[in-house]
Amino acid sequence: MGVRGLMESIQAIKQRFGIIGNTPALNRAIEKAIQVAPTDISVLVTGESGVGKESIPKIIHQLSHRKHNKYIAVNCGAIPEGTIDSELFGHEKGSFTGATQTREGYFEVADGGTIFLDEVGELPLTTQVRLLRVLENGEFLKVGSSKVQKTNVRIVAATNVNMFEAIEKEKFREDLYYRLSTVDIHLPPLRDRQDDIHLLFRKFASDFALKYKMPTIKLTDAAIQTLLKHRWAGNIRQLRNIAEQLSVLEQNRTISAETLKSYLPATGSNLPAVIKTSKSESDFSSEREILYKVLFDMKSDLNDLKKLTLELMKNGNTKDVEKKNESLIQKIYGDDEDDAEYEEDTTTNSEVLSIPEHSANHTTPETLDKYHFAEEIEEEETLSLQDKELELIKKSLERHQGKRKLAAAELGISERTLYRKIKQYDL
Numbered sequence: 001m002g003v004r005g006l007m008e009s010i011q012a013i014k015q016r017f018g019i020i021g022n023t024p025a026l027n028r029a030i031e032k033a034i035q036v037a038p039t040d041i042s043v044l045v046t047g048e049s050g051v052g053k054e055s056i057p058k059i060i061h062q063l064s065h066r067k068h069n070k071y072i073a074v075n076c077g078a079i080p081e082g083t084i085d086s087e088l089f090g091h092e093k094g095s096f097t098g099a100t101q102t103r104e105g106y107f108e109v110a111d112g113g114t115i116f117l118d119e120v121g122e123l124p125l126t127t128q129v130r131l132l133r134v135l136e137n138g139e140f141l142k143v144g145s146s147k148v149q150k151t152n153v154r155i156v157a158a159t160n161v162n163m164f165e166a167i168e169k170e171k172f173r174e175d176l177y178y179r180l181s182t183v184d185i186h187l188p189p190l191r192d193r194q195d196d197i198h199l200l201f202r203k204f205a206s207d208f209a210l211k212y213k214m215p216t217i218k219l220t221d222a223a224i225q226t227l228l229k230h231r232w233a234g235n236i237r238q239l240r241n242i243a244e245q246l247s248v249l250e251q252n253r254t255i256s257a258e259t260l261k262s263y264l265p266a267t268g269s270n271l272p273a274v275i276k277t278s279k280s281e282s283d284f285s286s287e288r289e290i291l292y293k294v295l296f297d298m299k300s301d302l303n304d305l306k307k308l309t310l311e312l313m314k315n316g317n318t319k320d321v322e323k324k325n326e327s328l329i330q331k332i333y334g335d336d337e338d339d340a341e342y343e344e345d346t347t348t349n350s351e352v353l354s355i356p357e358h359s360a361n362h363t364t365p366e367t368l369d370k371y372h373f374a375e376e377i378e379e380e381e382t383l384s385l386q387d388k389e390l391e392l393i394k395k396s397l398e399r400h401q402g403k404r405k406l407a408a409a410e411l412g413i414s415e416r417t418l419y420r421k422i423k424q425y426d427l
C-alpha cells in the first residue's frame, strides 16, 4: 500500500471507530494496528488511563480474518482472583463448591476469534502460567480437569501500569510479558496531543448538546488556553466528563477560563469531597458521580419546594403552614448547626422561596430556566438518578464500614438526611 493509500485507510478507520484526532503518534498507532491485523501476532496496547486503548483491539479484530468469529473483551482487573481461571478457561462440574455445571471458558468460546485482555497487569500469577501455555501452543485445561484442550485464539492485551515495574516486583512474569508484547502499540497521553485537545472538546460538546437537548457550549480564547495547558491525568475520559458536566450544569453557554478552571481538579473543584475519595488517580468515575449527585440534589430540593409552594398556594403564608411544614422547611434550608456551608446558601435560596405567588408570573428568568431544566431531567432520568443515588450511598457506607458520620461528610449531606435516605431505600 502506498503512503497515500495508507493515510486514506487510517482516516477511514478513524471514521468507522469514532476516533478523533490527527496527532502523528495516534496515526502511527492506528497504522500499526492495520498492519498487524491480518497476522496472529500478539499485541500489547499501552498508554495511560483514558487514552483510548479499547478501540485498538476492536480495529485489529475487525480487520483480521477472524472478524466473523467471536471478539471477547475481558477486564482482568474486574474479575475476582478466585474465579478468573474458571472464567477464562472454564471448569469441570464439581471442581469446586458451586460448580454444579461444566462451564466453557472464554478461550473455548472464542475459538477462532480474538480475546482482548484489558488490564492484563492485574492477572494473578497462577493465571499467568495458564495464559503462557495457551500462547505458546494453544493448549489449556479446564479448572478441575486433566484433559488438554486446544484453542486458536488471538490475544490483544492492554495495560496502563508500568509492566517493567510489575516484573521487577515479581507481580508479572517476564516471559509472559515478552510473549504478549510481540508488537507494542503505544497511545500518547492527551497532554502530548495539543492539536487534538480542542478538537476533541468540540466533538464532545456537540455530542452532549444533542444528548441533553441544549445549545452547544463554547470556550472563550482564554478557556481554550486553559484547556491546552491542563495536565489531563485522566486523559480523554476526563476531558469527556468535563465537557459533559459543563454541558449539563452551565447556564451561560460561553465558558470562561474561570468557569472551566472550577471544574478542573488541580485548582480544586467546587465539590472536592467526592474527588478526594476516588480510590486512585485514574478513577474518574467519581466525576460522573458528582454530576449525578448535583442532579439528584437539585431534584430533591425541587420536589420539596414544589410541596411547599403548593401548600402556600392553598393556605397562604400563615403560621400554620410554617408549623405544619417545619421539617420540610428545615430540610430545604438546612437543619444542622455544624453545617456552615448550608447557612451561607440560605440567603440566596430564600430569595426564591419568599415569593409565595411564585407559581403565577413573578418567576424570574433564572428560576424559570432552572425549573425547566430540572423538569426535563426529571422525566428522563428520575429512575436512573435514584439508582445512582442509592449506589453512591451504598458505596460511601461501604468505604466507611457503615459509619454514617463519615459517609454523610463524604456525600456532603447531613447525617440526618443520610439517615432518611437509608430508611427510604431500606438499606
Ligand SMILES: Nc1ncnc2c1ncn2[C@@H]1O[C@H](COP(=O)(O)OP(=O)(O)OP(=O)(O)O)[C@@H](O)[C@H]1O
Residues within 6 Å of the ligand: 018, 019, 020, 021, 047, 048, 049, 050, 051, 052, 053, 054, 055, 159, 160, 200, 236, 237, 240, 282
Ligand atoms: N480518539 C478518540 N476520539 C474520541 N473518543 C475517544 C478517543 N479516545 C478515547 N475516546 C473515548 O475516551 C474514553 C476512554 O477511552 P478508553 O476506555 O479506550 O480508555 P483506556 O485507554 O482503555 O483507559 P483505561 O486504561 O482506564 O481502561 C472512551 O469513552 C472513548 O470512547
Ligand SMILES: [Mg+2]
Residues within 6 Å of the ligand: 053, 054, 118
Ligand atoms: Mg480501558
